[in-house]
Amino acid sequence: PAAASASSASALASLNRPFQMGLPALDAFPRKVWARLAARAIRATQPDDMVCPPYRGQAALRAAIATYLNLSRGIVCSPSQVFITSGYRNTLELVTRALLQPGDGVWVEDPGFPPTSELLKHAGMKLAPVAVDAEGLVVSHGVATAPRARAAVVTPAHQCPLCVSLSLPRRLALLDWAAQADAWIVEDDYDGEYRYASRPLPALQSLDRDGRVLYAGTFSKVLFPAVRLAYLVVPPAQVPRFEQVSQTFGSGGPILTQTIVSDFMNEGHFARHIQRMRRLYAERRQIAAQGLDAVLGKHLRIDPQPGGMHLILRMKGRHTDRALAERMRQDGMAALALSERTVLPHAASALLLGFTNIDTPQRARELGKRILKLL
Incomplete structure (x- = not known):
């Protein structure tokens, strides 16, 4: 039973890592309502x-x-x-x-x-x-x-x-x-x-x-x-x-x-929740983008986007997205490589990172420093 409990906890943690894609801001959900x-x-x-x-x-x-x-x-x-x-x-x-x-x-x-x-x-x-x-x-x-x-x-x-x-x-x-x-x-x-x-x-x-x-x-x-x-x-x-x-x-x-x-x-x-989340995500996207850019700007370029729940970080120089994404996963973060999502030739190299649960500039810079070490 203890092993099963540890396994369940590990599986849950893997679905709630920093930069997890597709995960809403769970801290902002109106749980009392x-x-x-x-x-x-x-x-x-x-x-x-x-x-x-x-x-x-x-x-x-x-x-x-x-x-x-x-x-x-x-x-x-x-x-x-x-x-x-x-x-x-x-x-x-x-x-x-x-x-x-x-x-x-x-x-x-x-x-x-x-x-x-x-x-x-x-x-x-x-x-x-x-x-x-x-x-x-x-x-x-x-x-x-x-x-x-x-x-x-x-x-x-x-x-x-x-x-x-x-x-x-x-x-x-x-x-x-x-x-x-x-x-x-x-x-x-x-x-x-x-x-x-x-x-x-x-x-x-x-x-x-x-x-x-x-x-x-x-x-x-x-x-x-x-x-x-x-x-x-x-x-x-x-x-x-x-x-x-x-x-x-x-x-x-x-x-x-x-x-x-x-x-x-x-x-x-429902309508009020979406309105709040739209404002919150606009703020958190800016927080995440500015914090990561301050640390990683020499190595990665963040795409401007009209919306969505994740950032696209384009690789500069000889860095490859698959290798870095794998290192990030091993370091306890979530990361997806853009090149893994295409079958046509000339795939671009970029990281896909969810930003919805990054709530402070300090947190964004801290995560940026962890990525910098992996680079």
């Missing part, structure tokens, strides 16, 4: 709440999500188009089962999010890496290399991991390709709320006039990863198909958790 809502939901539990949850998700949560997306992301949808899942991977699995067949080609961004490619490979899809530049996905590259692909998985708000936004001409070109090729677009909007240079951009789905875009959102980045809830908005014509597939493979998550999240949204806590 969450605890109050949870206690109320538990007290109100009735026998009907203890049976199997609806395969599409709780009605109140689906309605709350539809309302939120209309106000914040420009997405006009009904609750019937919203399907609750147990996370992004479950969302993507639902899409592949409902709309794709083994052997279908799928555009994936390069560099991109490795779990997307891994899941698509396991589902039997043929991956088509598409280059990304300062305007986001290079649609012309995808059309030239895989014009008959059946789908594209994209991150238009903040491209993962380069954080660039998909330009309007590229958005329109992508939608045109999908309409002409009878293909689907999965819009992974994992952290679109966190934009610091301007208001959050409208979702790609808000421009869709042909019913080709499926919008994938998650609560992992705006609440906390352990909540294990995400959602998918499908075009109206595809609702019956997704209802059929969800009845067999859906996993909307525990009804108690869905009740807490729906109350959190309906009572205004």
Whole structure:
């Protein structure tokens, strides 16, 4: 038992290291409000709440999500188009089962999010890496290399991991390709709320006039990863198909958790929390960038970014990102190498470092000095 406990503690520590990617500012989450809502939901539990949850998700949560997306992301949808899942991977699995067949080609961004490619490979899809530049996905590259692909998985708000936004001409070109090729677009909007240079951009789905875009959102980045809830908005014509597939493979998550999240949204806590986090992350990004630059400026250049939850540190000279990232991991920090997230030639060398839990200049400089020693 002692060994098992130590192993569990070690696993937890590995998920909460300095610079951990995708981890919200856990110290700023309103735990007292969450605890109050949870206690109320538990007290109100009735026998009907203890049976199997609806395969599409709780009605109140689906309605709350539809309302939120209309106000914040420009997405006009009904609750019937919203399907609750147990996370992004479950969302993507639902899409592949409902709309794709083994052997279908799928555009994936390069560099991109490795779990997307891994899941698509396991589902039997043929991956088509598409280059990304300062305007986001290079649609012309995808059309030239895989014009008959059946789908594209994209991150238009903040491209993962380069954080660039998909330009309007590229958005329109992508939608045109999908309409002409009878293909689907999965819009992974994992952290679109966190934009610091301007208001959050409208979702790609808000421009869709042909019913080709499926919008994938998650609560992992705006609440906390352990909540294990995400959602998918499908075009109206595809609702019956997704209802059929969800009845067999859906996993909307525990009804108690869905009740807490729906109350959190309906009572205004969700919107206020996002507003606070947007301000906090803008401050923490500046703190982290200035502190690291003061120590590492001769060796690494920090990219300017319009939003997101991580920094991109470009390597100067002969330093390589993979070697440094591995040394950082061995030293107890989290680090990802940009070159490990691409398969196309001429991969850039850079570190990807989460900044959301760096709260003081002293902490940023201290971590910078640890990286300097490893260099």
